[in-house]
Amino acid sequence: MIGLTLNGGLGNLLFIYAHAYYLSKKLNTSFVLIKHGEPILLYRYFNVERNTFYYIDQIFFEHKGFKLFFSHYLRRIYLSCMQLLFVSKVVVVNNIEDPLIVLNNVKDGTVYEGYFQSELYFKSYANELKQTLTIKEKYANEYLKNFDWLKTKKKIVTIHIRRTDYKDAFGYLGLGSSNLILPFDYYHQLIKEIHHPLHFYVFISDDIAPVKAEFAYLPNTYFSEENEITDFQLMLNADICIIANSSFSWWAAYLNKRKKTVYCPKYYLGFLKEIEYPTKIYPENWIQIAVR
Secondary structure: OEEEEOOOOHHHHHHHHHHHHHHHHHOOOOEEEEOOOOOOHHHHHEEOOOOHHHHHHHHHHOOOOOOHHHHHHHHHHHHHHHHHHHOOEEEEOOOOOOHHHHHOOOOOOEEEEOOOOOHHHOHHHHHHHHHHOEEOHHHHHHHHHHHHHHHHOOEEEEEEEOOHHHOOOOHHHOOOOOOOOOOHHHHHHHHHHHOOOOEEEEEEEOOHHHHHHHOOOOOOEEEOOOOHHHHHHHHHOOOEEEOOOOHHHHHHHHHOOOOOEEEEEOOEOOOOOOOOEOOOOOOOOOEEEOOO
16 A cells, blocks of 8 residues: 655645556555545545545545544544554655656555656556546536536637735745746736737636736636636636646646647746756646746
8 A cells, every 4th residue: 555645735636646546556556645634625526536545534534423623533543553554654755856766766555745746757647547537527517507608719728827825935945935926927928929819818816806907908808716626627628728837727737638738837936046846847748938
């Protein structure tokens, strides 16, 4: 058995799950996702493989009769027992490590902690994962009902702008600032280069008001104020994806099954120092744009 510790929001969870899937196939073993706090968003929104450990967790620790504190206390005991029985060591993987070197050293009976933000961490099973990671019918139907009108647009361009939690979150990384929000010029530059009268621009952000003000000059726009799984599907159904340095839009673009074009910020979080961080974050066919 291998274990992976869950951290972060939906995009980070998708990276961690994808690596768990890869390891379970490569090592021919089972996996457990070690979580703390709220139920896993991944299982809420996606049809994904569920193993015995998932069902044990659901039966005993997500039961409506348990108080939240009691449930979490029992889960800690359960996970501690599982690690004593099946796991011999814990390995922490840093985002600066080369994924290919990390993959050469994977072993069963290990708990892995990290974010695994590269396609290389699961590329051998990428096609299987893309078939597996589908949106649950409930959310897919809601999207189709509310956004059927988008089908009338010739070419949909989604633009993801990550703001609120990037303002003061990254000082510990030493990447030039604690604020790693991409400048608006990154988006203006791209829009200028690719603009066509038939483009319909869909803006997605966790802070939509300043985005509306900044891009008010554009015709043919929609500024989303939807929930995260709807925003995810807007990107999932685009012809052109302009993503942020965000695992959320990374995955929406990656799972998009259209013949899409993906534009992404060069160096990802390391754009201020021109240092790629995380290492090998992008698929080879994505177009990396310098951030000025």
